[in-house]
Amino acid sequence: MSAFLSIRNLSLVLKGGPRLLRSVSLDVEAGEVRGLVGESGAGKSMIGKAVLGILPRSVEVVEGEIWLDEVDLLKLRPSERRRKIGATAALIPQDPLTALNPSRRVGPQVTDRLVDILGWKRADAQARALELLAEVHIPDPARVMRSYPHELSGGMRQRVLIASAFAAEPKLIVADEPTTALDVTVQKQILHLIARMQARHGTALLFVTHDLGVVSKVCGSLAVLYGGLVVEQSPVRDFFRQPAHAYSRALLAATPKYTDPMAGLNPVPEAVITAVQAEVAQADASWRNGGWRHD
Amino acid sequence: MILRRLLSRLATTLVTLLGVSVIVFVTIRVVPGNPIAMMLPPGATEADIDRLRALYGFDRSIMEQYFIWLWGVVQGDFGTSIQSRQPVLRLVLNRLPATLELSIMALVIAVVIGGFLALTGTRLRGTRTEGAIDVTSGMALSVPDFLWGLVLILLFGVLWPVFHISGRISPQLTSEFTTNFFLFESVVRLRFDLWRDLVSHMFMPALALAIPLAAIISQLLKQSLKETMHLDYVTLSRTKGYGENHVIIREALPNAVLPTLTLVGVQFTFLIGGTVIIERLFSYEGLGNMAIDAVINRDLPLIQGIVILFAVLFTVVNLFVDMLYAVLNPRLRHA
Numbered sequence: 001m002s003a004f005l006s007i008r009n010l011s012l013v014l015k016g017g018p019r020l021l022r023s024v025s026l027d028v029e030a031g032e033v034r035g036l037v038g039e040s041g042a043g044k045s046m047i048g049k050a051v052l053g054i055l056p057r058s059v060e061v062v063e064g065e066i067w068l069d070e071v072d073l074l075k076l077r078p079s080e081r082r083r084k085i086g087a088t089a090a091l092i093p094q095d096p097l098t099a100l101n102p103s104r105r106v107g108p109q110v111t112d113r114l115v116d117i118l119g120w121k122r123a124d125a126q127a128r129a130l131e132l133l134a135e136v137h138i139p140d141p142a143r144v145m146r147s148y149p150h151e152l153s154g155g156m157r158q159r160v161l162i163a164s165a166f167a168a169e170p171k172l173i174v175a176d177e178p179t180t181a182l183d184v185t186v187q188k189q190i191l192h193l194i195a196r197m198q199a200r201h202g203t204a205l206l207f208v209t210h211d212l213g214v215v216s217k218v219c220g221s222l223a224v225l226y227g228g229l230v231v232e233q234s235p236v237r238d239f240f241r242q243p244a245h246a247y248s249r250a251l252l253a254a255t256p257k258y259t260d261p262m263a264g265l266n267p268v269p270e271a272v273i274t275a276v277q278a279e280v281a282q283a284d285a286s287w288r289n290g291g292w293r294h295d
Numbered sequence: 296m297i298l299r300r301l302l303s304r305l306a307t308t309l310v311t312l313l314g315v316s317v318i319v320f321v322t323i324r325v326v327p328g329n330p331i332a333m334m335l336p337p338g339a340t341e342a343d344i345d346r347l348r349a350l351y352g353f354d355r356s357i358m359e360q361y362f363i364w365l366w367g368v369v370q371g372d373f374g375t376s377i378q379s380r381q382p383v384l385r386l387v388l389n390r391l392p393a394t395l396e397l398s399i400m401a402l403v404i405a406v407v408i409g410g411f412l413a414l415t416g417t418r419l420r421g422t423r424t425e426g427a428i429d430v431t432s433g434m435a436l437s438v439p440d441f442l443w444g445l446v447l448i449l450l451f452g453v454l455w456p457v458f459h460i461s462g463r464i465s466p467q468l469t470s471e472f473t474t475n476f477f478l479f480e481s482v483v484r485l486r487f488d489l490w491r492d493l494v495s496h497m498f499m500p501a502l503a504l505a506i507p508l509a510a511i512i513s514q515l516l517k518q519s520l521k522e523t524m525h526l527d528y529v530t531l532s533r534t535k536g537y538g539e540n541h542v543i544i545r546e547a548l549p550n551a552v553l554p555t556l557t558l559v560g561v562q563f564t565f566l567i568g569g570t571v572i573i574e575r576l577f578s579y580e581g582l583g584n585m586a587i588d589a590v591i592n593r594d595l596p597l598i599q600g601i602v603i604l605f606a607v608l609f610t611v612v613n614l615f616v617d618m619l620y621a622v623l624n625p626r627l628r629h630a
């Protein structure tokens with residue numbers, strides 16, 4: 001298996017309910033930036049959560065494999081899985097205002113993984129954190145380490161979280177809409193920062209977003225999701241030149257143009273929706289006939 | 296910052312105490328019952344009664360009596376007990392340690408039991424154990440503390456007598472102490488023989504007081520922990536490789552404690568109020584027991600003194616909780 005992250009045929013269900021992911025297969029090569037797009041509720045975040053082992057309790061994996069760094073996470077015991085994920089992957093969360101613990105100082109929240117999970121010496125972890133905070137352009141890192149989250153601005157907190165994600169040199173980072181909760185003025189800076197950090201550290205990045213404009217700038221390839229089904233996977237260059245799937249084409253047409261934001265805002269046509277929904281139903285039918293579930 | 300809060304709280308406290316003193320003063324003088332008549336043997340003459348009334352100042356108007364009393368209080372004189380003819384302040388301060396030790400022991404028991412149940416219930420949320428914890432604490436709450444006292448007396452005093460059911464300490468040991476903080480002193484002097492005797496007296500009344508509070512802590516803290524467990528920083532901590540126990544204790548608990556703390560403060564003052572009946576039930580020589588005697592004897596100066604002391608205790612507890620909240624919450628600490 002060459003890909004660093006390889007999701008094979010992953011299906012998730014809401015307990016006693018419908019499938020949320022429909023036999024998703026997705027590879028992320030080492031060092032690659034993979035975009036994950038689709039409308040709200042398509043299951044983008046679920047993929048990220050499955051990879052990081054933080055699925056809600058109400059969601060169940062019914063089939064599939066998640067290979068991370070040559071091991072199938074779903075075959076590990078829970079404690080081993082946690083450690084494997086903690087040591088090789090990291091999350092850049094969506095909302096920096098809620099992703100830092102308000103009653104703990106910032107420093108320990110950056111160094112805790114290094115010390116507790118990876119067994120670094122406290123002093124080394126401290127030095128590493130300072131170095132990373134400087135790298136994400138936080139002025140006076142030593143003071144920030146001693147602060148509480150409420151003393152920092154949203155953009156500052158997101159920088160801290162980015163530094164924290166890169167601190168252990170993970171091979172894979174999942175970024176789930178890392179800029180949507182931020183002020184428009186800082187969104188671009190943070191985006192540039194993530195792209196620059198990714199390039200410098202050579203980390204594979206699974207980038208969840210609504211925004212095809214962002215994808216075109218940061219990602220090397222992308223997967224388009226509809227209703228928990230991957231309808232298309234392409235290199236970004238091919239995708240923007242010639243999307244393979246009708247739904248992708250409609251999605252692209254619905255995206256405001258970078259050059260002229262007001263032009264070409266076409267909602268996805270009814271016919272396209274009907275077609276892709278039929279595809280989803282078809283997938284479910286053959287899945288059931290395949291013997292995974294009899295209900 | 297904290298000092299300013301403290302000062303403004305002290306000011307309001309003073310006003311509260313004045314109000315309380317007026318209400319108590321008036322109430323115990325308008326309810327029926329004549330303290331003087333209870334002091335004199337049958338057959339005392341009108342003249343005897345009038346002389347005694349004048350001695351205790353009961354011949355003056357209530358307003359006059361109040362200001363005389365208040366003037367005394369300002370000088371540290373809370374009057375003289377009618378029953379025992381001793382200064383109220385000394386009587387009350389002698390009993391205070393017994394009640395304080397009982398209340399604090401009850402609080403510790405409640406926090407330990409309630410905290411343990413809340414953490415266990417959160418760890419095992421969604422399982423039968425959590426259901427059992429909910430049912431148990433619901434039951435514990437629906438029975439008041441003095442009934443728990445009776446139940447405990449029946450269980451551990453009568454059916455399986457392992458604890459003393461009466462008094463604070465075995466009488467022959469009383470002379471061993473130099474202060475009235477028996478429990479505290481026994482620990483400091485490493486006299487664990489005394490300590491054991493004290494605890495075997497205190498444990499049941501303290502447990503009876505603690506059970507309802509433990510139930511409240513368990514319910515509130517568990518609720519608050521479960522809400523906190525969904526927050527982003529808890530999820531982020533999981534992705535770092537941390538397991539359930541670590542996440543509950545280090546990420547969720549410090550934040551979940553805050554909303555619980557305020558309510559526990561209020562409930563603790565109720566618990567102190569509960570000592571009145573519990574002390575009576577267990578013949579525990581504390582303030583509450585003394586208060587009931589004072590009411591039976593219409594010992595007006597003593598009642599006033601005890602009520603004021605309880606009011607002071609309540610406000611001190613509230614003040615302490617306020618300060619603790621400010622210290623534990625980083626957003627207030629640096630504001």
Ligand SMILES: Nc1ncnc2c1ncn2[C@@H]1O[C@H](COP(=O)(O)OP(=O)(O)OP(=O)(O)O)[C@@H](O)[C@H]1O
Pocket residue numbers: 014020038039040041042043044045046047056058059210
């Ligand atoms: N905690 C949860 N419990 C049950 N179902 C959930 C939960 N979170 C999300 N879902 C459902 O799972 C599906 C996929 O959700 P997901 O969060 O992955 O969407 P998304 O593509 O990330 O959308 P968005 O762009 O709005 O973030 C949705 O239908 C949603 O309703």
Ligand SMILES: [Mg+2]
Pocket residue numbers: 044045046176
């Ligand atoms: Mg999402």
